[in-house]
Amino acid sequence: MHIKTNLHPLNLHNKRYDFPALIQTHPELNQYLLNRHDQLTIDFADSNAVKSLNCALLKKYYRIDFWDIPKGYLCPAIPGRVDYIHYLAELLENNCTVGKVSAAKVQVLDIGTGASCIYPILGQRVYNWRFIASDIDAVSVASSKQIINANKGLSSKIKVLLQPDKDSFFSNIIQPGQRLDLTICNPPFHRSLQQALAGNSRKRENLAKKSTSKTQQLDRQKKLAATLNFGGQKAELFCSGGELQFIKNMIKESVDYSQQVLFFSTLVSKKDHLAEIKLALKNAKVAQFEIIKMAQGQKISRFIAWSYLNKSQQQLWYKQKLLAE
Known part of the structure; x- marks a missing residue:
């Protein structure tokens, strides 16, 4: 059973997946259904099954009639991705003391949007936010x-841009005088291809253990042995220095855009990285940072958000740009 608990209260996926309703929306999902312990589910180690589930969820709950990703690219889990969006909306609301935020006025930069463009399409459909989606990979941009x-x-709400410099986050994307309310990012986890392969191998093994028989476990392991679990091209999975160095580099560059962005943010997969990230933020002389925890069942995740604007500067920003009429 895949029971999702502790998701944001506004998350539509706090209960078990309603597979009969999802199949009615997206009949192709039916071929991947399994019955385990009298509960309908799918094989979450099968990237094709997860992709079909995503298509069904996006169509039923988010009015996305077409969604596809190229073979070998990361296939995101919808509940966790939309949780990040909900908590960011809460961050904006909680820091505003001068009125009500108009969601339709919020502008967001998604750094490394990937082939799925998942954060922009969720953020647009749930909150009517406007997005710039950037990526260093031309195939991801085209997808x-x-x-x-x-x-x-x-198309009028989301603009997709190719980042020509693989070492830049904001340069070439944020234009002079442009102001963005949020930046978001799901960084590469690993330092190398070898580390990424090892991590995906462990994920395969853990998912395989959930099979109902040893025969199914062996069949699944053979089926997935030649591929990275859930896909993932190298720019999505690893970078020099791994997640920690990636985030530290982002913080360093964010100083140059301190007056053009209300809140920068990034997911942090490893709790052990927080101490060095907080030190980097202090060295960058940010005015505020927050660590927001998220949970999906037993899995705990988090993101960190920071701003160079003090409270009075933030309220002026809200008054000038974000308040409802």
């Missing part, structure tokens, strides 16, 4: 543009 152009109402 994201295809998704945006194929779904009604997205």
Whole structure:
């Protein structure tokens, strides 16, 4: 059973997946259904099954009629991705003391949007936010543009850009005088391809243990042995220095855009990285930072958000840009 608990209260996926309703929305999902312990589920180690589940969820709950990713690219889990969006909306609301935030006025930069463009499409559908989606990978950019152009109402709200410099986060994307309310990022986890392969091998083994028989376990391991679990091209999975160095580099560059962004943010997969990240933020002389915990069942995740604007500067920003009429 895959019972999702502790998700944000506004998350639509706090209960078990309603597979009969999802199949009605997306009939192709039916071929991947399994019955375990009298509960319908899918094999979450099968990337095709997860992809089909995503298509069903996006179509039923988020009005996304077309969604696809190229073979070998990361297939995101929808509940956890939309949780990040909900907590960011809460961050904006909690820090505003001068009125009510108009969601339609919020502008967000997604750094490394990937081939799925998942954060922009969720943020747009749930909160009507506007997005810039950037990536260093041309295939990811093309895939994201295809998704945006194929779904009604997205092309005027989401702009997809190729980042020409693999070592830059904001440069080439944020233009002079442009102001963004949030930046978001799901960083690469690993330092090398070898580390990424090892991590995905462990994930495969853990998921395989959930099979109901040893035969199924062996069949699944053979099926997945030649591929990275859930896909993931190298830019999505690893970078020099891994997650910690990636985030420290982002913080360093964020100083140059301190007056153009209200809140920067990034997911942090490893709790052990927080001490060095907090030190980097203090050295950057940020005015405020917050660590927001998220949970999905037994899995605990978090993101860190920071701002160079003090409280009075933040309220002025809200008054000038974000308040409802």
